[in-house]
Amino acid sequence: MRIGHGYDAHRFASGRPLVLGGVTIPHGEGLAAHSDGDVVVHALCDALLGAAALGDIGKLFPDSSEEYRNIDSRILLREVVERLTDAALRVSSVDISMVAQRPRLASHIADMVEILSSDLELASDRLNVKATTTEGMGFTGRGEGIAVHAVVLLEE
Numbered sequence: 001m002r003i004g005h006g007y008d009a010h011r012f013a014s015g016r017p018l019v020l021g022g023v024t025i026p027h028g029e030g031l032a033a034h035s036d037g038d039v040v041v042h043a044l045c046d047a048l049l050g051a052a053a054l055g056d057i058g059k060l061f062p063d064s065s066e067e068y069r070n071i072d073s074r075i076l077l078r079e080v081v082e083r084l085t086d087a088a089l090r091v092s093s094v095d096i097s098m099v100a101q102r103p104r105l106a107s108h109i110a111d112m113v114e115i116l117s118s119d120l121e122l123a124s125d126r127l128n129v130k131a132t133t134t135e136g137m138g139f140t141g142r143g144e145g146i147a148v149h150a151v152v153l154l155e156e
């Protein structure tokens with residue numbers, strides 16, 4: 001077994017869609033990023049790459065590259081899964097924690113689980129997504145952005 005942890009945070013920006021875990025969530029603003037800003041998928045990719053000792057998402061998909069401008073982060077996720085397959089590694093378990101004061105995310109979690117487990121080719125009962133606030137503390141509490149932690153297990 002191999003364990004990996006991923007963390008990412010993005011700040012809110014106007015004029016962009018809010019995409020989390022592949023789900024477009026109705027909200028007044030999205031997240032600033034070179035890609036579509038899907039901070040859930042970014043943290044997940046980093047956890048997967050960490051467990052596989054393959055570096056990180058910024059190394060694989062540099063934000064200096066025009067190729068990745070506004071890219072659907074699920075494309076990056078599926079590419080990471082391919083790298084794992086090439087390395088004879090299989091995803092066994094995923095746990096994701098989203099930290100956001102707003103918007104409310106609970107009603108979107110089932111859709112995120114369906115999308116992410118499909119991209120990972122993983123049974124949906126092996127993938128968990130949860131959301132918490134920080135009770136108004138810190139940058140997420142002030143509504144400046146969203147942070148996500150992801151932990152994964154891979155099997156060789």
Ligand code: MG
Pocket residue numbers: 008009010033038039042
């Ligand atoms: Mg990111």
